[in-house]
Amino acid sequence: MIYFVTGITGTVVPLIVEDLMKKDTDPVFYFALRKDTKGNGIQARFDSVVKSLDLDQSTKRKLVKNSKIVEINVEKDNLGIAPEMYSELIKNTEKILHGAADVRFDQPYDKIRISNVVFSEKIYSLFDEIKKFRKTHGKKEATLYYISTGYAYGKYKKPIPEDFPEFHPGKPDNTYAQTKAEAKIFILDKINRLNDRIVLFEPTIIGGAAKNGKTRTYNLHYVVFMLAYLGKLPFFTVNDVITEDIVPVDWVAAVISDIMAKDEYHQGVLRLASGPEAVPIRFMYEAGYDYYFKNDPVPGHKITKARIVPKWFLLFLLQFQKSVNRTLYFFTRNKRFRKLVKGISLMESYLPYIAGYKVFENEKSTKLIEKYTDCGTAPSLHDIYNEKGELVKKGYYNKIMKDTLETGWGGLVDFERLEKKTAAPCKAPQAAYSASRK
Ligand SMILES: NC(=O)c1ccc[n+]([C@@H]2O[C@H](COP(=O)([O-])OP(=O)(O)OC[C@H]3O[C@@H](n4cnc5c(N)ncnc54)[C@H](OP(=O)(O)O)[C@@H]3O)[C@@H](O)[C@H]2O)c1
Structure with a gap:
């Protein structure tokens, strides 16, 4: 399977990639990265992520061999990706994992909107091009996997429902929740209007x-x-x-990677929560x-x-x-x-x-997780x-x-x-x- 992945320098995505290396027999990756504020370039950043992964040396070598790193700048057209590379992505990508976001709670709205909303819109544009390319060339449909958050629902006096395909967020707790809610509305609209193959994951707090x-x-x-x-x-x-409601990061990664590697569940929302076990x-x-x-x-x-x-x-x-x-x-x-x-x-x-x-409801998602993955419920805290x-x-x-x-x-x-x-x-x-x- 050929993946385009964002968020590899974060907390959750590296564990998903570790799992995909074990669950997919022939994984190929394009990783979207940017330079960091200390001046480290994308190659150095990628090397240090690979070094930190919990994989044996031969699997790490295989990962490096099967990976291309793609420099991105969210504020530019086509994510700032060089035109030849953008075409290559459209031609080759079978699955997109969009796991990047600015998860800070104290950022001004206009700033955090770029990483959480504009980024998602541009990822969707790429997905849309991939979709069209694959349709024209008679290839199997691509899937977009997007990591949202249970906290996109904001303030809720009642238990937070699993209301897919609807979504009625409360007043946001902060600009992070607000922009993640905006991105979810944008993505849900694509599922509801265009019947796109998109899976949203909604972890609560990841520990x-x-x-x-x-x-x-x-x-x-x-x-x-x-x-x-x-x-x-x-x-x-x-x-x-x-x-x-805290869920362990390895359980979150196991569910997401199972959904991606098994390739059977292609549309909907999976809430990754402890629910009544919180x-x-x-x-x-x-x-x-x-x-x-x-x-x-x-x-x-x-x-x-x-x-x-x-x-x-x-x-x-x-x-x-x-x-x-x-x-x-x-x-x-x-x-x-x-x-x-x-x-x-x-x-x-x-x-x-x-x-x-x-309080997060998770009954529907638990059934889906049991049906489509090898994971049980979240190990409670x-x-x-x-x-x-x-x-x-x-x-x-x-x-x-x-x-x-x-x-x-x-x-x-x-x-x-x-x-x-x-x-x-x-x-x-x-x-x-x-x-x-x-
Ligand atoms: N952590 C939680 O408790 C939690 C709970 C629920 C949902 N989630 C969701 O899970 C996903 C992963 O979260 P995380 O905890 O792994 O986040 P994280 O550790 O803060 O990592 C965020 C990742 O996103 C990248 N990123 C952010 N803005 C970017 C931009 N403008 N351009 C390029 N890359 C950008 C970061 O790259 P740099 O290294 O270059 O900054 C980093 O790789 C997010 O969608 C988040 O909303 C997280």
């Missing part, structure tokens, strides 16, 4: 792998865990109604502190538990802190205050995801299967938290620095984490 707890990016719940560990979460909100936020809160208390690698480091407050009070505190730090920055021009404002804004944008009512196939209660939790301590949240937390700080508490307080990530 570390069920297999080993590993993740490529430490955002959202990882940031909350990190702040709690560092004692920088003085207040938090939990209640018995709010649940976190974990209560109270459980996360307690299990998180319990684990970090017991396994703290920094001698003498004291983890202070957050004080539980109602959600409205937490919101008020965040806004108050933001105004204070903004004012302090205005008068002192000390960058620390600006960084704090950014951090608090990010926390605010996380709140609907962490403490908002989000607290239960996982170990290497012997035995169910381990709360095992997933321990795996992802073990990973945060082993990697220092992917390098965000410097344990040595934290240890020095712990040993010399009189020094001026400084953040023990060096960068804030998307």
